Amino acid sequence: MIRTSRLLRVSRVAVSRSRLITCAPRSFTSDHKPKTPPQAPTMDPTALRYPNSDLSVNLRDVAKGDYLVPGDLARQSPALKTLHARLGLPEALPLSTLAQCLTCPEADTVGEDGRKLADNYGMSVFGGSLLKYHVTEKFVVQYPRLPLPILNSLLDSHLSLRSLTRLAESWGVETDRRSAFERHMSNDSLANTLGYLRYKPVEDDVSNASKDGVFDSYTPRSDVKKYNQKQKKNSQHNYDSQVYVFDSSAPEGYERSAARFVQALVAAIHAHVSRDEALKFIDNFILSRAVDVESLFSFNQPHKEIVRVCAREGLERPEARLMAETGRLSKAPVFVVGVFSGKHKLGEGQGASLAEAKIRASVNALKGYYLYSPIEQTRPQEEGYNGTFIDKGPVVI
Amino acid sequence: MSARPAYQTVARNLNGVGNFVLQCKKVTFRYCNWGGSSDGMRQYLDKNLQKIAAQNPEIEFVAVKDIGHPFIRGEFVNGAEKTICCKNKHPRFINGKFEMLKSSDGAPRKQMKSPVESINESVRGIWSPYHTDPKARHKI
Numbered sequence: 001m002i003r004t005s006r007l008l009r010v011s012r013v014a015v016s017r018s019r020l021i022t023c024a025p026r027s028f029t030s031d032h033k034p035k036t037p038p039q040a041p042t043m044d045p046t047a048l049r050y051p052n053s054d055l056s057v058n059l060r061d062v063a064k065g066d067y068l069v070p071g072d073l074a075r076q077s078p079a080l081k082t083l084h085a086r087l088g089l090p091e092a093l094p095l096s097t098l099a100q101c102l103t104c105p106e107a108d109t110v111g112e113d114g115r116k117l118a119d120n121y122g123m124s125v126f127g128g129s130l131l132k133y134h135v136t137e138k139f140v141v142q143y144p145r146l147p148l149p150i151l152n153s154l155l156d157s158h159l160s161l162r163s164l165t166r167l168a169e170s171w172g173v174e175t176d177r178r179s180a181f182e183r184h185m186s187n188d189s190l191a192n193t194l195g196y197l198r199y200k201p202v203e204d205d206v207s208n209a210s211k212d213g214v215f216d217s218y219t220p221r222s223d224v225k226k227y228n229q230k231q232k233k234n235s236q237h238n239y240d241s242q243v244y245v246f247d248s249s250a251p252e253g254y255e256r257s258a259a260r261f262v263q264a265l266v267a268a269i270h271a272h273v274s275r276d277e278a279l280k281f282i283d284n285f286i287l288s289r290a291v292d293v294e295s296l297f298s299f300n301q302p303h304k305e306i307v308r309v310c311a312r313e314g315l316e317r318p319e320a321r322l323m324a325e326t327g328r329l330s331k332a333p334v335f336v337v338g339v340f341s342g343k344h345k346l347g348e349g350q351g352a353s354l355a356e357a358k359i360r361a362s363v364n365a366l367k368g369y370y371l372y373s374p375i376e377q378t379r380p381q382e383e384g385y386n387g388t389f390i391d392k393g394p395v396v397i
Numbered sequence: 398m399s400a401r402p403a404y405q406t407v408a409r410n411l412n413g414v415g416n417f418v419l420q421c422k423k424v425t426f427r428y429c430n431w432g433g434s435s436d437g438m439r440q441y442l443d444k445n446l447q448k449i450a451a452q453n454p455e456i457e458f459v460a461v462k463d464i465g466h467p468f469i470r471g472e473f474v475n476g477a478e479k480t481i482c483c484k485n486k487h488p489r490f491i492n493g494k495f496e497m498l499k500s501s502d503g504a505p506r507k508q509m510k511s512p513v514e515s516i517n518e519s520v521r522g523i524w525s526p527y528h529t530d531p532k533a534r535h536k537i
Contacts, residue, residue: 078457085454086418153402163407170410172422172474288415289408290516298403305399324527336527350527370400394399 065109065116069096069194079174079195087171087285089265093272099194101264104257106200108179109190117190120264127267131159134282141377143293144389145370150296157291164259167285173197173258199257279381294367301397302362306339306346308395309369316342318365320358323348337361412502420502423457423472424495429464434484438467441488453499469494473503 074080074095084098101120103109109117135158139151146154157163176196183190270278299305303320310318324336336350337357347368349360378385412418426446428438442460450458466484469491473479479501481494526534 082422082455082457086422088416147400149401153405157406157408160405160407166407167410170412170474171418172420284415288411290411290414291406291408296402296404296406298401299399300401324531326527334527366400397399 065103065105065118067115067117069099069117071096073191074099074194076191077194081195083171083173083195090269090273090277093269097268097272098265101261101268102173102195102197104197104199104260106257107177107198108181108200109198110180120260123264123267123271124260125263127263127265127270128159130266130270130278131263131282131286134279135159135286137379137381138287141379141388142373143371144374145372145391146293147370147394150293150370153296154291154293157296158286158289161255161259164262165255167289168197168258168262173261175199175254175258177254197257197261199254293371297363297367297370299363299366302359302366303339304397305395306362306365306369308397309366310341310346312392312395315344318346318362320361322354322357339365418474419455419499420473420475421456421471421499422474423459424498425459425461425470425472426467427461427463427465427470428467430462432464432466435467437486437488438469438483438491441491444488445492449495456499469498471498471501471503473501475503477503479503 071094077095077099080095080098084093084095089098100118101123103117103119105119105121107119109119132155135155136151139146139154143151143154174196176193176198177200178186178188178193179200180190183193266278266281269281303318306318310316318339318341320337320339322335323338325334327333333352334350335352335354335357336348337354337360338348339346339358339361347361347363347365349357349362349364351357351360374389378388380388412420426438426442428442429435430439446458446460450456466482467486468480468482470478470480479498481498483491483494
């Protein structure tokens, strides 16, 4: 953000030049609350802390702020207003709540009068649950036969911290991770940071980010990298028990904070407008993204599995039949194999050997079974809901 | 468990599906109060700045008075920025450049080789020689 004395900023409401130029930097106070002399919060510390639960394992020492951003102050922030307009958020969602969504609990947001801003912690927990519920419901209705590990992987691709962070990035959410001291040294008031995602970076990552020559000093890419590597290392053990939860081991960095903003925004729409509007927001922004579900599958013994599936469904035992071939004795043979249950072809695959073609055909048949999607899909919260298909569950090999 | 996820993936953002987010987030106009090369920019800002700011609430507008030739700079959600020199330019030219920045996505310009580029597979699939009638197949 350019801030010079010769700067003239024009936004939708604040177009009056004289008003902009004469607008002196104001202290962070509100009219609806009595002014108190600057002092540190003196309330009971145990009452101020977050509940000591698994969700807040690294938030135990964070004091809870309770100070809401006054509306007239929020309306002066061009970054807030443009973000509101860019996302097409409903008018009923006030800018001050949007500013609260952008404030993470770890961020140093103690204002000039010693009070700390209300943060997005509670909203993000609620919004995260709403997101998880709605997205799960969508995919369970859409792909009723999806095995649980695949379903969890699909949910993760939409709801993981990394995924929600990418979403927030695509909205152009800018960040400000300065502490109150740094803000003071650059002669900037808290009000000027309202439209930015405010969070506390991880100490190591700040220095690494500057060393790596990251293009935006406010966006610590090294946070993201570190987290990805960690995910990969642990991922082998997590497949079966993988359920989307708040991952308290994630760094208190950019990735976690940007995702929290998205979750909090869903909760804010729910609170200020309506549940329907929040669900519409999830449909439009979260569920409109693309994942190739077919590519998520991997099978250990595909032919054995399709045999088990057919046995359970009361179909004839499937067998692989050669449908076409070329160049059996050449360097590049091609075999086309179909998996048939009686007269019915379940799947087909081609490969350079008979075994490969058979495996591909079985995988193709299994994907055809697991990716069944009903033509009429009604979700329980829609009008005219007339039940949904419920599968028997996975087969045991 | 039988089927396992092959890898962890992240959903691809498809801007325009479900919702459209304008990719241009900030436009800066620089002008000089004294220099003649800023003549067009000054006229443009005088007449149009308030109007376009009201018409485009998604974009943050900044007018900077500084010495030197005028320019117009767009900043985009992907972190890129594009700067266009407006030295001695007519307001019409500046308006055209503003519209260009507004409709741009911040990616470098590239030549489109075909009129339509799809990210999805063809519904019909590709032709296969092994699925034609065996009698009609070419015999080697």
